[in-house]
Amino acid sequence: MSNFFSSFPFERYRTKEWKIGILIFLISATISGNIIWHLDDMHVNEIKYKIRNISDENAFHLDKNIDQMMALIYPIATTVHEDGSINDFEFIAQKITSHYPLISEIALAPEGIIKHVVPLRENEKAIGFNLLTDPNQKAEALLARDSKKLTLAGPIHLIQGGDGIIGRMPIFRGKEKKFWGFVIIIIRFPDILYTNTMHELTNNGYQYTLTRIHPKTQQLQIIAASTDKPLDHPVKTLIQLQNTTWTLSIAPTAGWHDYWLLALGIAVSTFISLLMGYIAKQYAELKNYRRLLEKQVEERTAEISETKIQLHTLLDTIPDLIWLKNKDGIYLLCNPMFERFFGAKEKDIIGKSDYDFVDKELADFFRQKDRLAMEINAPSINEEWISFADDGHRALLETIKMPMRDESGALIGVLGIARDITQRHMTEAHLLQTEQLLEEMSAMAHVGGWELDPRDNTGVWTSEVSRIYDMPSTITVTKSVGLSVYEKEWLEKMEMALADAINKALPFDLELQMSTPKGEKKWVRTIGAPVLEEGQVIRIRGTMQDITAQKTAEEKVHWLAHFDPLTGLPNRILLNDRLNYAIHHAYRTQDSIALLYVDLDHFKNINDTLGHNIGDELLVYVASRIQSVIREADTLARQGGDEFLILLSGADADNAAHVAEKLIESVSQPYKIHHHELSITPSIGIAIYPIDGINLTALSQSADTAMYRAKHDGRNCYRFFTPEFQERSARNLELENALRHALIRNELTLHYQPQVALENGKLIGVEALLRWNHPTMGMISPAEFIPIAEESGQIIAIGEWVLYHALGQLRAWINEGMEPFIMAVNLSAIQFRHPKLVSLVLGILEDFHLPPQYLELELTERIASENPLQAIKIMNTLYDHGIRMSIDDFGTGYSSLNYLKNFRVYKLKIDQSFIRDITDNPEDKTIVKTIINMAHSLNMITIAEGVETLEQLDLLRKSGCNEVQGYYFSKPLPAPEFEHYHSLL
Secondary structure, three states: OHHHHHHOOHHHHHHHHHHHHHHHHHHHHHHHHHHHHHHHHHHHHHHHHHHHHHHHHHHHHHHHHHHHHHOOHHHHHOOEOOOOOEOOHHHHHHHHHHHOOOEEEEEEEEOOEOOEEEOOOOOHHHOOOEOOOOOOOHHHHHHHHHHOOOEEEEEEEOOOOOEEEEEEEEEEEOOOOEEEEEEEEEEEEOHHHHHOOHHHOOOOOEEEEEEEEOOOOOOEEEEEEOOOOOOOOOEEEEEEEOOEEEEEEEEEOOOOOOHHHHHHHHHHHHHHHHHHHHHHHHHHHHHHHHHHHHHHHHHHHHHHHHHHHHHHHHHHOOOOEEEEEEOOOOEEEEOHHHHHHHOOOHHHHOOOOHHHOOOHHHHHHHHHHHHHHHHHOOOEEEEEEEEOOOOOOEEEEEEEEEEEEOOOOOEEEEEEEEEEOHHHHHHHHHHHHHHHHHHHHHHHOOEEEEEEEOOOOEEEEOHHHHHHHOOOOOOOOEHHHHHOOOOHHHHHHHHHHHHHHHHHOOOEEEEEEEEOOOOOEEEEEEEEEEEEEOOEEEEEEEEEEEOHHHHHHHHHHHHHHHEOOOOOOEOHHHHHHHHHHHHHHHHHHOOOEEEEEEEEOOHHHHHHHHOHHHHHHHHHHHHHHHHHHOOOOOEEEEEEOOEEEEEEEOOOHHHHHHHHHHHHHHHOOOEEEOOEEEOOOEEEEEEEEOOOOOOHHHHHHHHHHHHHHHHHOOOOOEEEOOHHHHHHHHHHHHHHHHHOOOOOOOOEEEEEEEEEEOOOOOEEEEEEEEEEEEOOOEEEOHHHHHHHHHHHOOHHHHHHHHHHHHHHHHHHHHHOOOOOOEEEEEOOHHHHHOOOHHHHHHHHHHHOOOOHHHEEEEEEHHHHHHOHHHHHHHHHHHHHOOOEEEEEEEOOOOOOHHHHOOOOOOEEEEOHHHHOOOOOOHHHHHHHHHHHHHHHHOOOEEEEEOOOOHHHHHHHHHHOOOEEEOOOOOOOEEHHHHHHHHHOO
């Protein structure tokens, strides 16, 4: 052996191992360097992406805030008339400055000289200031005048003190559109920057600059900056403002690269590269050493083979499995019985380990037991199931492993002897299985068994009974222990049943409630039967079952049948029981009962906006407040949804009204749910027994009718049931049912009211107006049946009918030789939001081969302002298909000027409520003029409806109105009468 080591070429292998280690180090260093460079690049890109989002968000808010205030110049510009006169400037300017505190000044500068300022206080120095001669403001004032555009300038130091951003709108008046002067709005600076989060950038680790190119010097002007130093490769965002562009630049304060992280990455990559090189070198060395070990194993195997031959004769005659392993788990010998286990001959087993014949888990188990025997230096005994490889049968072996030592006491390995004990084990297992089966069946059925000896009051019970009692299975069972869990009447019942079983030999079957030592309340069913011997009761045997879950389920079913699961309030079934009881009592005492029907106003909006979870919590809070108002003897029940019924026993109309007032006051107070502050109001209907009904059905119907009257009268109030309102409800129901057949029975017709241009008196269009002539009820007003059609959902079919027949009539008139004109058709809110509106309109136009410019869809201002963003989207789609839109009843709703300028409409229809008294009411006259001027400034035309007198017509013509319609020209006419009217034009 010494000759072998001396002849092995160690030096040659060490040189090769070092080369391999250096090569792996270089490869690892290259890969690590690329990864660090890539990660740093990703880090920089991530910061840029985050800064881009921050920059875009700040730019958006700054643009939006400035744009909102600059948009106010347009209504101010309408105060300057074509002849140069100024009207209502101070009134409008004061309203605007009171609502927009960031606006420090609104001024009019005829010919560039400021003459009108709001507010005048603190701005007196601005009076007489000439924008066109001042060296600081002249360039940008001329830019606004020459470009004829609203122009934003600044920030500029103001003559009256302070800094501001100035918006100048050039005004041109007269037929020659001569320059009149400027409308000026000054925004406080730097206050405007504090309306967004730009001032927080430095706290968040960023530096910024806000710049523009000065139009006079063409040099970069810094508007605002967080530092005097230039930014390191900042992210820039352009802000397109009125006739100018600002640039917002943002860069991280700490720079783009994390140098500490880079240094750490380089250090880690160097360490890993060195480690990889070292591992590669060590692996090469270990590979060489393995060759040496294999040589040693071959020599040792030869020595062991000699000993093995001597043992074979003895081992072959023993029926047990016998084997011998060395310390490393390598088999040295085995007998023929063991060969059957591995399914291999001894020659194939020797020199191998358990891992070569069985799965790793079993081999690990064998190896663990080998080590245990060697560690404790004593026999190790265990039982193990194995499968014989020769025929596949399984057997349970009792295995004894003991350490083997040579003559010098040195450990050789482990000797193993295994005996087949399968048959013995099966016998024992069968007995155990039978016992476990009985226990498991008892546990599955939750049924246990017990036995009591009445002679000494001792007994036994199964583990299931001990589980029910929450007592250990080892406890000594006695009669007193069995009775210790019962109290009061339950203890009395059990003692009496046991006494009858012992003394009278009577069986028993009881359901009892117990309290276990753990404090749990349980329901049990116990059945007992006496065992007789020579006429004497020698023991009592019985069963016990835990029926707690069954009892709980029965109670739950009963509760759900009578209570609302959300609020815990009685439901309609329980309310009916209590009302019947109250009615019987009231009948005997000649007393009255009040039933209140409470419905929450606009509750659906909360569910649709915030979700049903918030809505459910609100219902629970409302129920609690109602409960706090009524008496304990009264009943509050949930009808379903957002409806509640309140039963007031012994209450008359005055008592009911008093309770209703308290309910309105309590329920209407704000609610704080999570981070939402919510307000809700109730509408309450009241019915009185026996006047309005003698049972729950009649009383609830009457209270429901009264509740709808409360909603009709404005909500957040209460109303008593009256026959008149019942008649109105019956009328609405009658109209709704009749309306369902109106289309089929051709009861609907269209009348057409001419629309005339004021400029030349020429017919420019007609408005299609729906009429309903019922065969028995006669003419029914649209004001009565249109709301019913909308509430019942019939407006979709009716609206489609109106569109189809109005455009069909227009096509017929054109075919008869009439010059084409516009057909105006009204849209309801439901029609406007219908997803198939565009396809429906385009389909009808295509059916009659009509160009889209001959159709005008009228949308009320209220509908357009409910969801302006959705309205803009729908209008854009219709506009893209060439269909005109107009705003009907303008001035009666509320439209944001910001949204109005984005609506794709070409016409505003002035509501007739402003036209009716225009000649006598100065306020109506001013409103109409303002609407006309605003429409013209937004490039829209106006049409006035309800014109009935020549005086109204002349005033509208002088105010600049474009079109009119009304009885002065013609009432709405059926198609034949309109054809006659048209022939006279």
